[in-house]
Amino acid sequence: QVQLVESGGGLAQPGGSLRLSCAASGFTFSRYAMGWFRQAPGKERETVASISYYGGSTYYADSVKGRFTISRDNAKNTLYLQMNSLKPEDTALYNCAKGRAPFASASGYLTEYDYWGQGTQVTVSS
Numbered sequence: 001q002v003q004l005v006e007s008g009g010g011l012a013q014p015g016g017s018l019r020l021s022c023a024a025s026g027f028t029f030s031r032y033a034m035g036w037f038r039q040a041p042g043k044e045r046e047t048v049a050s051i052s053y054y055g056g057s058t059y060y061a062d063s064v065k066g067r068f069t070i071s072r073d074n075a076k077n078t079l080y081l082q083m084n085s086l087k088p089e090d091t092a093l094y095n096c097a098k099g100r101a102p103f104a105s106a107s108g109y110l111t112e113y114d115y116w117g118q119g120t121q122v123t124v125s126s
Contacts, residue, residue, distance in 0.1 A: 002026040002115040004096050009120030012086050016124070022079040022096030022117060030054075030074035033099035033106055035113055036081045038092035038122075048094070049081060050106040059106040063089075086124045093119040 008020040020036070035050035049070035050059045058070055069082040079096050097113035104112070 002098060004098065004115060004117035006094065006096055006117045006120040009094060009122045011123045011125065013126050014087060014124055016086050017082070017084045018086065018122060020081040020083065020094055020096075020120060020122075022081075024077045024079065024096075024098065027098065028102075029072075029077040031102040033104045033112070034072060034079045035059075035097050035099070035107070036070060036079070036094060037097060037110065037113075037116075038090075038094045040089075040092040043092075045095075045110065047108040047110065050099075050108060051079070052105045053099070053103055057106045059108045061108070083122070086122075088124050090122060091124050092122060094122050095119040 003025045005023045012018050033052050036048040037045050038048050039045040051070045055072050067085045071080045096117045098115040100114040
């Protein structure tokens with residue numbers, strides 16, 4: 001069965017960095033677009049970034065452009081999110097998700113994803 005396990009969250013100071021990882025199993029990772037999403041208390045889940053199955057195209061929410069970088073290692077079945085210049089408003093539970101259709105490009109639409117990890121908490125505070 002599909003499993004997605006996030007790691008790398010924690011407490012960071014404003015301006016600091018964190019690197020999230022998502023270990024995938026149970027499907028052919030290299031065939032599916034992947035995405036990072038976040039949900040803060042009292043807010044709806046939002047797309048942070050996504051990447052195509054081959055890594056050649058990416059999508060970023062305006063709020064993280066220039067600060068976050070999504071990448072993938074298909075040989076290791078792992079998705080990454082490098083987060084720099086963190087802000088308090090980046091505080092949220094971060095989930096990775098598997099794209100619904102194979103060989104798809106990066107997409108910011110939540111409905112394009114069908115399996116979700118449990119999430120890793122990111123807290124940005126001084």
